[in-house]
Amino acid sequence: MRxxxxxxxxxxxxxxxxxxxxxxxxxxxxxxxxxAPGGETHFEVTVVSAAFAGKSRVARQRLVYDILKDELAERVHALSVKTLTPEEVA
Structure with missing residues (x-):
């Protein structure tokens, strides 16, 4: 899987x-x-989720990094993360 x-x-x-x-x-x-050859090393991720409600920007990013810890350890070299709640988008 990619x-x-x-x-x-x-x-x-x-x-x-x-x-x-x-x-x-x-x-x-x-x-x-x-x-690396073949790419898939640098990603930009935008996530809009109610799961971020009440969390600081840093806590939101830590949550995403924790979810993706295996990918970061294996191949992903750089991950830019933008996290928002649905209310922040409206």
Whole structure:
């Protein structure tokens, strides 16, 4: 399974997001540190979920990083995370 799919599946199962965007930006980082042949090393993730309600920005990001700890340990070199509640989008 591709890493983008793994990220999408894990975040969907853990956070039940109303919006989830997983953008593989690896091509833009080819030749940079952490880039690997075949890509799937640099991602930007936007998650809109009620699970973030009452949590600080740092706590939200820690939650996402914890959910994706295996992917970060294996191949994902860089992960940019944007976390919002549905109310913050409206």
């Amino acid at each position: 890493y983008a799919d793994r990220i999408h599946t894990k975040l969907t199962q853990a956070l039940a997001p109303v919006t989830l965007i997983v953008d593989d930006q690896s091509a833009a980082h080819a030749g940079h540190g952490g880039a």
